[in-house]
Amino acid sequence: MNILQALFFPPEQPGGVSSMVPYIQERFNKLGWPMELFSLPRRVRGKGQEPVAFETFDITNYEGNPIVDKYLQTYRDYVWWTKLRIKKSYDIIHAHHPISALVMKQLYPDTPLVMTIHSSFERELILNGKIIEGGMEHRFLTAIYGELEAKADRILTPSESFRSYLKPYVKDADRIQIIPNGFDEKRFKPISHENAVVQLITVCRLVPAKGLDVLLHACAELKARGHNFVLHIIGDGPSRQELEQLAIELNLYDDIIFYGYMLHPEEFMPFFDVFVLPSRAEAFGSVFAEAALCWLALIGTNVGGIAEQIDDGVNGLLVEPENPTALCNALEKVVSDQDYRYNMARAAWNKAKKVYSLQRVIAQLKQVYTEIQPEPEAAE
Structure with a gap:
C-alpha cells in the first residue's frame, strides 16, 4: 500500500506534526508500507491562479477579506505545487492540514483521504489578537470543518476535547476518531x-x-x-x-x-x-x-x-x-x-x-488505512 502524508509546510518546527509524522514514515517504510511526505515549500508564494470553489459553502461571501484572501491564495499555491511535483498515484492520502486535505481531494477525487485535524487556526488567531470571535474570518475558517467532513473518508483528531470543540461545526462529530499523538x-x-x-x-x-x-x-x-x-x-x-x-x-x-x-x-x-x-x-x-x-x-x-x-x-x-x-x-x-x-x-x-508510544499510533493508523482501503488479500 503506497501512502502519501500531505503536510502544510515542511516538518521543520518542533512539536506537533513535526514531532511525529517523519517518524511514522520511518516506521511504515520499515514495515514494507511505502510512505512519502509532501509539503508546500515556504518560498512558493503567489504562484497559483486557479479559482477555488467549495461544496458546502460559497467562498465568494468571504472574498476581499485579507486573511481569507491569503488563505485562498495559499490553497491555489498548494494546487500549483502539487500539480507540478506529484507524478504518481497513491492508495491513500493522509493530510495534516485543511488546505492539503482539500487540495488533494480536488486533484485526486478517487483516492481515499484521511484527515487529521491537529489544531484550531481560528482559535490561535483569536487568542493572538488577529481576528475576533464571530467575525468574517472566524466564520470562514470554521466553515472549513464542514467542507472537510464532506470530503474526507475519515477524520482524526488527537484529543477528546478537540473533538468536542469541533462539534458545532460538523454534522456528526461522533464519526471523528481520536488518535492521540505518539512519539518515538x-x-x-x-x-x-x-x-x-x-x-x-x-x-x-x-x-x-x-x-x-x-x-x-x-x-x-x-x-x-x-x-x-x-x-x-x-x-x-x-x-x-x-x-x-x-x-x-x-x-x-x-x-x-x-x-x-x-x-x-x-x-x-x-x-x-x-x-x-x-x-x-x-x-x-x-x-x-x-x-x-x-x-x-x-x-x-x-x-x-x-x-x-x-x-x-x-x-x-x-x-x-x-x-x-x-x-x-x-x-x-x-x-x-x-x-x-x-x-x-x-x-x-x-x-x-x-x-503516547509511537507503536500505538502505527497500529491505529494501520487499522484506519486498511478499513478505508483494504489490501487485495484482506478483501478476498
Missing part, C-alpha cells in the same frame, strides 16, 4: 541529575496564545517569595521582544534565558527539572508528552489536550489559565520539594511511555 522513544534520553538551582523550561512559539506573559508574572511572584530558579525559554515568534521587555520590567531578566528557535529541543530538555506552559488553548500539546518522556515534572493549564495528558497531582499539576498566582503556587510546590518533583516526573514518564 528513541528520541528521548532522560538523564539522572541534580541541579543546585531548579531549572524551569518551556518550549513553544512565542505568541500570546501560549500564555508566557502569565508565566513571567508567576515567576516574578515566585521570586518575591524567595525561591531561586532559572527559566529557559526555547522558541521564537512575534511576542519575543515584548516578553523580553516584560522580563526586564518584572526584574526577571537575569533569571531567564531566551534561546530562540531550536530544531531538536528534546536533546536539551533532559538536563532540566520542570516543564511549564500556561497555554490559553491547546488541541493536544505534544510538547507535554515530549517533556514527560524527558523525565520532567509537568505544569500546564486546564485546557484542551493538556488536561487529558496531566492527571492533576499525580503526573503533573493543572492550573486555570490567566491566573499567575495559581501558577506560582504550582511552581512553588515543585521548586520547594525535590522528592515531590521527582515522583511526579516519574509518573509523567510512565504514563507517556504507555499512552
Whole structure:
C-alpha cells in the first residue's frame, strides 16, 4: 500500500506534526508500507491562479477579506505545487492540514483521504489578537470543518476535547476518531541529575496564545517569595521582544534565558527539572508528552489536550489559565520539594511511555488505512 502524508509546510518546527509524522514514515517504510511526505515549500508564494470553489459553502461571501484572501491564495499555491511535483498515484492520502486535505481531494477525487485535524487556526488567531470571535474570518475558517467532513473518508483528531470543540461545526462529530499523538522513544534520553538551582523550561512559539506573559508574572511572584530558579525559554515568534521587555520590567531578566528557535529541543530538555506552559488553548500539546518522556515534572493549564495528558497531582499539576498566582503556587510546590518533583516526573514518564508510544499510533493508523482501503488479500 503506497501512502502519501500531505503536510502544510515542511516538518521543520518542533512539536506537533513535526514531532511525529517523519517518524511514522520511518516506521511504515520499515514495515514494507511505502510512505512519502509532501509539503508546500515556504518560498512558493503567489504562484497559483486557479479559482477555488467549495461544496458546502460559497467562498465568494468571504472574498476581499485579507486573511481569507491569503488563505485562498495559499490553497491555489498548494494546487500549483502539487500539480507540478506529484507524478504518481497513491492508495491513500493522509493530510495534516485543511488546505492539503482539500487540495488533494480536488486533484485526486478517487483516492481515499484521511484527515487529521491537529489544531484550531481560528482559535490561535483569536487568542493572538488577529481576528475576533464571530467575525468574517472566524466564520470562514470554521466553515472549513464542514467542507472537510464532506470530503474526507475519515477524520482524526488527537484529543477528546478537540473533538468536542469541533462539534458545532460538523454534522456528526461522533464519526471523528481520536488518535492521540505518539512519539518515538528513541528520541528521548532522560538523564539522572541534580541541579543546585531548579531549572524551569518551556518550549513553544512565542505568541500570546501560549500564555508566557502569565508565566513571567508567576515567576516574578515566585521570586518575591524567595525561591531561586532559572527559566529557559526555547522558541521564537512575534511576542519575543515584548516578553523580553516584560522580563526586564518584572526584574526577571537575569533569571531567564531566551534561546530562540531550536530544531531538536528534546536533546536539551533532559538536563532540566520542570516543564511549564500556561497555554490559553491547546488541541493536544505534544510538547507535554515530549517533556514527560524527558523525565520532567509537568505544569500546564486546564485546557484542551493538556488536561487529558496531566492527571492533576499525580503526573503533573493543572492550573486555570490567566491566573499567575495559581501558577506560582504550582511552581512553588515543585521548586520547594525535590522528592515531590521527582515522583511526579516519574509518573509523567510512565504514563507517556504507555499512552503516547509511537507503536500505538502505527497500529491505529494501520487499522484506519486498511478499513478505508483494504489490501487485495484482506478483501478476498
